[in-house]
Structures are given as structure tokens and as C-alpha cells.
Amino acid sequence: MDDRKFKELLERFGYCWQGYRKVRKGLKKRIVRHMHRLGMTQLDDYMQAVRTDPEVRSQFNLLITVSISRFFRDKRLWDDIKGSILPGLAQNKGVVKAWSAGCACGEEAYTLKMTWEAVKVSLRKKAELFLLATDINPEYLRRAREALYPSSSIKEAPPNMVQAFLEAREDKQFALKEYVKEGIHWRIHDLLEGAPVTELDLIFLRNNLLTYYGKEIKASAFRRILNDLNPGGFLIIGAHERLPGEFEELRRWHGRKYIFQKSVF
DSSP: OOHHHHHHHHHHTTBOHHHHGGGHHHHHHHHHHHHHHTTOOOHHHHHHHHHHOHHHHHHHHHHTOOOOOOTTOSHHHHHHIIIIIHHHHHHHOSEEEEEEETOTTSHHHHHHHHHHHHHHTTOSSOOEEEEEEEESOHHHHHHHHHTEEEGGGGTTSOHHHHHHHEEEOTTSEEEEOHHHHTTEEEEEOOGGGOOSSSSEEEEEEOSSHHHHBOHHHHHHHHHHHHHTEEEEEEEEEOTTOOOSSOOTTEEESTTOSSEEEEOOO
């Protein structure tokens, strides 16, 4: 399958070619293998099956999910979350409700949980973290619950955090300590349906909806998600992503390009 045909396939079903460009080689191989399992060699036949057969469409949607992530991805972001955002939310909330949307294999959700554990010891008032982590791909969630990671996944993690929350294994993988895994709610969820819960204080919407979906689809889904962010709450997007339009209730937090706070009024 060449790039032109892959682009045609993506755009036919509401996905963005530009978002998949850097990972297209592996994804094209997945699609071709799927076509062969279905006994197909022509892209038009495959697209017809994706369009008309719900089971094939579901398989296709899972095939083009991307699981690339790392612990503490974008160091400055996590410095802001640890130094200001989490302490500020905890000061005003008995329970801080956070959502890791499109969590892949769990690195982001666990990074937030580790950061919360580091922050809560210095909080002036007792607060709890409700953390929901969702992804459309059940295999990614299985791996997230297993919580075993190669050294490449923790290369950006501060050494003190690695020492405190992970354990090195003989097979050169790192395992999350059991108490870090506690209290995280994992759920299969499609981002296009909006947020899975209401009244959220912190939403991580990084490197998924805004990267991989077409303009109209992501704009409508983004609006539904934004409606469930509390006034004063924070929205985190990818370092190289942009909002899908103008949203008057969002303002950049301290000039950061990827942190937005929802207006109180």
C-alpha cells in the first residue's frame, strides 16, 4: 500500500494523514495484514467492508491506534503540574478529578499518580485524587494494568522518581510498585463520545484526538469534552498540538502553549 492509498483510507473514515505520517510504515503493514486475513487484495473492497461491516470497522479502528508514550514526557509540563497545578487544585478541592484520555499503555496515568504521591505529602489540607485512564484499545489497557516497562519508557523520568516508584527486574524491565497502581480506574472508551465522566478538574488530551482525527470530527468531540471540564480546571494538550478552533472559555496558563485553564466566568 503506497502513501496515496493510505491517505485515501484515513481520510475516508475521518482520520488525519498528517497525524499518522511519521508512523505510517508500521500502520500500513497492519492494514495489509488485516486485508489478507479478510481475503482481500483491493483497497476499494476493504474500504467497503470497513464502511458496511461494524465488526471490520471496529477492528480497523483498533489497528490504527498508536501507543507511543513515555513516563514524564515533556519535563517542563510535569514540573508545572507538580509545582503549581496539582497543589492549586488540591487546595480548593476535597477530590481532584483527573482524566488521562487515550492513555495507551499507561505511562501518562502512572506519571500523574507518581507526581500526586510526591505532592500530597506537602499539601496543607488533605485531598484525594480520582484518576480515570481510558483508551479504545483493550490490549493497551491490559498492558497498562500489568505495568511492566522497558528502560526506554523511563528515560525522561527523574532518577528519584524511578527509585521511589519503580523496581528494576532481572529481565531489564521496570515494574510499578503495587501501591502506585492502586486507585486508578481503567476503562475502554472512545474519545469521539466526549468525556466519560463529568465535572473534571484536569484533562490530559495529549497526542490523540487533536493529532489523529480530521478537522470536523475532532472539533465536535473536543467541544463535548470541554463541556465536562470544571470552571478553573486545566486542559493539557500535546506540546506540538493546536486547539481545533477558538474557544472563548479557554486561556493559556502562564503563556504555556499546551496548558489551558477554563475561565470561571
